[in-house]
Amino acid sequence: MLLSSVVGGLVVAAVGTGLITTGVIPLDHDNETTPSAQTSQSNEESVASSDVVQTLSSEDDATSIQQAIQQNTEAVVGVSNIQNTSLWSESEASGTGSGVIYKKEDGKAYVVTNYHVVEGANELEVVMANGDKVQAKLLGGDELSDLAVLEMDGSKVKQVANLGSSSSLEVGQTVIAIGNPLGTEFAGSVTKGIISGLNRSVEMDLNSDGQADWTTEVIQTDAAINPGNSGGALINANGEVVGINSMKIAQEAVEGIGFAIPMDTAKPIIQQLEENGHVDRPFIGISAVALSTVPERNKQQTLKLGEDVTDGVVIAQVQVNSPADEASLKKYDVITKINDHAITNMMDLKQYLYGSTEIGDKIEITYYRDGQKQKTSLTLGEQNQEQSQQQ
Incomplete structure (x- = not known):
């Protein structure tokens, strides 16, 4: 029996294996295949000239979008993940992504980015919009939400992004992605699109065992999100950051399907990572596999x-x-319910605990031992770093 240790923190690994709940579609954070050109045919009927209307955007709309971009261009930075720190060779970035400066306080500046952008780094470097490089410290990262917070010297920071709300987003609304596709060579690139879908569910395999460990809800957009955009800002026409760009579908037959972490989901996690270095979640103390x-x-x-x-x-x-x-739970006990909620796999267990319970809650567990149905109660604890590989 394959033992699967379950990660106990809350998205999305740097090049994580992803599944879309609506079908098996490969996700890609930073590796992308080049789509082949395809021809789409449709039957069109002739229409009278009186039925044809102009659809050009107004000058006011363009000005509004330009202002929104200007409010954020210097707040979106590059993030270099440096893993080669050998004495005999120059340190080189093993990967680059993007980040958003969301706060400046007491001489320090704070950057939110994706967890998969900084995962495994020995050093972190923030590349400012003007090319200046500033050393950064990882305050905390959370694999399940795919978010991380960095701290850096704020003396060179001139602009801070305005974190907005994702609760009022509507399908069809204009959004703009800002980031560093393909690294710093194209730093500060801007792409424009719309909200293509809300509350999209993406299943993530965090430990690469072929089983989904978590389902995260994301914003779908057709604004181009390319390798290196991860961790960058998705803003609305008012210049407010409504999402953190995270991943895309990389498949030759697919175009224009990218995903961002909703800002209302990200805000409380950002606060916990900045203040505590981790996200507090309920903890049972088991490793388990699906029956x-x-x-x-x-x-x-x-x-x-x-x-x-x-x-x-x-x-x-x-x-x-x-x-x-x-x-008194033991190895080989089979948990089938928590309270009255049926448990089919570890993803079910985590989603129920993280979404429906809190640290300190007393829960009832229904389980089978040697074929006999039994029940027990326990009080949920608080997960810490040493317990990150268990639930």
């Missing part, structure tokens, strides 16, 4: 389950002194 991945023979011989038990998660490890340990 559906266990061979039928082991379900009967080892777990002693009847044919009526088809869904749940099998505990592979219980952390000592955790809530699960205190509730």
